[in-house]
Amino acid sequence: MNKEECLHLLKKFEGSTFIKYCGLKLEDADCGWVKASMPVKKEITNPFGFIHGGALETLIDSAGGIVCWTVGCKVCTLNLSTAFMSNVKVGHTVFAEATVVRKTDHIIFTEVKVYSDEGDILAKGSATMYIVGVYEEIPPQW
Secondary structure (H helix, E strand, C coil): CHHHHHHHHHHHHHCHHHHHHHHCCEEEEEEEEEEEEECCHHEEEECCCEEEEHHHHHHHHHHHHHHHHHCCCEEEEEEEEECCCCCCCCCEEEEEEEEEEECCCCCCCCCCCEECCCCEEEEEEEEEEEEEEEEECCCCCC
């Protein structure tokens, strides 16, 4: 399988109603790594006009899940842990880069870094995922 074929399959996550609402997009991927983005729009800000922590957590959870797809696994979230460091307002775009740290028979550990379109680190997180099945179309290595 080549990268373009895999990216086409991974972009299926963009079809979710919730993902569409948030505006999440898959920007790039490789085996064990993904980059996703999300525009900061008014609907996902807190009362002070900054992107809501829950929206950043959504980006972390989504990137942590999609990176598991890149190694051929369907997953559900077991645990999320996030350290918030900074924030941005409407009009910016935030990015997440997720990597697979370790894969066992049943669990995948991922790390996710979130940064702004200006390069500022906004959050660092880890997403622990439970393997619920095999993503048959995507091999564990490509």
